[in-house]
Amino acid sequence: MTITDVQSTPPNEQGYRAFILGGFHFRRDEFFVHISWPTGKHVASIDAFLRALQRDVAWDFFYGTVNFDHVFGTVNHYGTVDMFAGRFNDAYRRAELDHTENFETPVIRETFKAMLADWTNASFDPFASPAETAKPFGNKDGDNLEAVTRRRISASRMVGVPSDEQIRTDESGFPVNRMFADVPQDEPEVHANPGFESEVAAFNLFAYLSRSDVTWNPSVVSVCKDSLYCPTTEEYILPIVHGNDRVEWFLQLSDEIIWDVQDRDTGAPRAKVTMKAGDVAAMPADIRHQGYSPKRSMLLVWENGDPALPERISKGLENVYPVEF
Amino acid sequence: MTTYVTQFGSLDSYDKGGIEIINDDPKHFVFSNIFEVANGAKPYEKVAVAKNTKYVIEAVRTEGTSGWRSCAHDEFVTVLDGEVKVELVKLDTPAVPADKEGSVALTGEPVGQPMGHLVLRRGHQGLLPANSAYRFVADRPGVLFQQTIQGDDTIERWAEICLS
Numbered sequence: 001m002t003i004t005d006v007q008s009t010p011p012n013e014q015g016y017r018a019f020i021l022g023g024f025h026f027r028r029d030e031f032f033v034h035i036s037w038p039t040g041k042h043v044a045s046i047d048a049f050l051r052a053l054q055r056d057v058a059w060d061f062f063y064g065t066v067n068f069d070h071v072f073g074t075v076n077h078y079g080t081v082d083m084f085a086g087r088f089n090d091a092y093r094r095a096e097l098d099h100t101e102n103f104e105t106p107v108i109r110e111t112f113k114a115m116l117a118d119w120t121n122a123s124f125d126p127f128a129s130p131a132e133t134a135k136p137f138g139n140k141d142g143d144n145l146e147a148v149t150r151r152r153i154s155a156s157r158m159v160g161v162p163s164d165e166q167i168r169t170d171e172s173g174f175p176v177n178r179m180f181a182d183v184p185q186d187e188p189e190v191h192a193n194p195g196f197e198s199e200v201a202a203f204n205l206f207a208y209l210s211r212s213d214v215t216w217n218p219s220v221v222s223v224c225k226d227s228l229y230c231p232t233t234e235e236y237i238l239p240i241v242h243g244n245d246r247v248e249w250f251l252q253l254s255d256e257i258i259w260d261v262q263d264r265d266t267g268a269p270r271a272k273v274t275m276k277a278g279d280v281a282a283m284p285a286d287i288r289h290q291g292y293s294p295k296r297s298m299l300l301v302w303e304n305g306d307p308a309l310p311e312r313i314s315k316g317l318e319n320v321y322p323v324e325f
Numbered sequence: 326m327t328t329y330v331t332q333f334g335s336l337d338s339y340d341k342g343g344i345e346i347i348n349d350d351p352k353h354f355v356f357s358n359i360f361e362v363a364n365g366a367k368p369y370e371k372v373a374v375a376k377n378t379k380y381v382i383e384a385v386r387t388e389g390t391s392g393w394r395s396c397a398h399d400e401f402v403t404v405l406d407g408e409v410k411v412e413l414v415k416l417d418t419p420a421v422p423a424d425k426e427g428s429v430a431l432t433g434e435p436v437g438q439p440m441g442h443l444v445l446r447r448g449h450q451g452l453l454p455a456n457s458a459y460r461f462v463a464d465r466p467g468v469l470f471q472q473t474i475q476g477d478d479t480i481e482r483w484a485e486i487c488l489s
């Protein structure tokens with residue numbers, strides 16, 4: 001798959017290309033994305049759309065459903081991806097106006113990457129807190145390929161282990177974030193006897209997170225078989241509404257996040273979960289959730305990467321709730 | 326310019342959030358607080374605070390010197406309060422069968438080569454390498470949480486620790 005396989009038009013009056021994928025058509029103007037499909041159309045703020053598109057691309061469609069908003073999104077089938085409109089919206093479903101198309105992952109991945117690259121202007125970083133980047137609006141004004149193609153960090157054993165992902169420093173281009181200026185930067189004492197340098201390892205996770213330049217971007221720091229620690233720093237609103245295909249856990253490491261929890265399929269509100277430092281909570285496999293972080297906070301997202309899980313859950317072999325008590 | 330204060334918890338001082346139910350059961354969220362769990366735990370009890378099939382995160386109250394343990398796979402500890410020394414020994418012969426998951430308690434002193442040690446404070450994460458023997462030493466009470474697989478000594482007391 002190469003970029004030439006992406007279907008797009010020449011730039012419009014505002015300077016942006018339109019993109020076509022199956023029956024879906026995407027165009028942007030100064031303020032909005034306009035999406036159309038055989039049974040309907042949708043308009044959304046380009047700001048929210050680009051922030052969501054950035055996560056979907058960077059996470060390679062993540063686990064389960066990535067709802068960009070109450071209408072549009074993707075479902076990952078790990079090899080193929082569904083792109084949908086209205087599928088997880090009760091009113092659209094009842095009116096039979098929902099629409100879903102399935103694509104080979106590389107096809108939708110390349111289209112989304114090309115759209116993100118073309119529609120992101122020079123001064124906008126979709127991964128940054130809105131307080132730390134310019135606005136995405138207006139006519140086409142350069143690009144920000146460095147920001148939208150950031151390398152996804154993913155440790156294979158643990159951050160800081162020799163030959164694995166390394167800690168963040170001023171020198172490596174990761175200054176401490178303005179909201180974490182008070183986070184201690186001391187590294188642990190590591191005393192390895194000769195020959196055990198690759199096994200005696202530790203790092204300061206809080207310092208590492210205080211130096212993250214992105215928000216709402218879980219990335220792996222340690223791996224115990226399929227158990228993946230995916231901590232992330234959060235500020236403002238999670239730009240997507242995540243629909244689970246498995247249980248996911250949150251361990252709040254600092255500050256506070258408020259989660260809106262809704263039914264995964266209909267969007268009906270189920271609960272509001274407020275998490276403070278030291279709180280642990282499960283997100284069941286049948287919900288969708290969106291978080292609000294009033295101050296930049298540290299969240300440990302804990303995932304089970306077992307590829308057999310979604311099918312086991314949909315067949316009823318695993319409970320959608322992790323613990324019975 | 327605003328001066329931001331980052332809120333971390335500790336055994337002595339933590340603030341617990343909560344659940345506002347609209348149409349659900351609070352038990353579905355298995356909501357607990359690690360500091361509260363550690364406050365109610367004996368030193369080095371391994372109390373599960375999160376579980377996803379066989380995988381767990383255990384909350385551990387660090388206080389005094391723990392027994393030696395070993396595990397056939399990597400585990401990881403992250404300190405939330407206090408300071409803990411982690412002593413590591415490369416066992417001459419593995420103490421745990423390769424297919425056994427979760428850690429096991431060792432009897433007596435481990436036989437093998439000293440690998441070195443870690444000193445971990447708040448926010449520090451350390452590796453407990455597969456097939457090493459490890460133990461914790463803490464002069465004052467503290468808290469860590471451990472990424473591992475449910476083992477013989479994992480304690481489940483969900484009804485006591487979770488909102489319902």
Ligand SMILES: [Fe+2]
Pocket residue numbers: 242248289
């Ligand atoms: Fe999520």
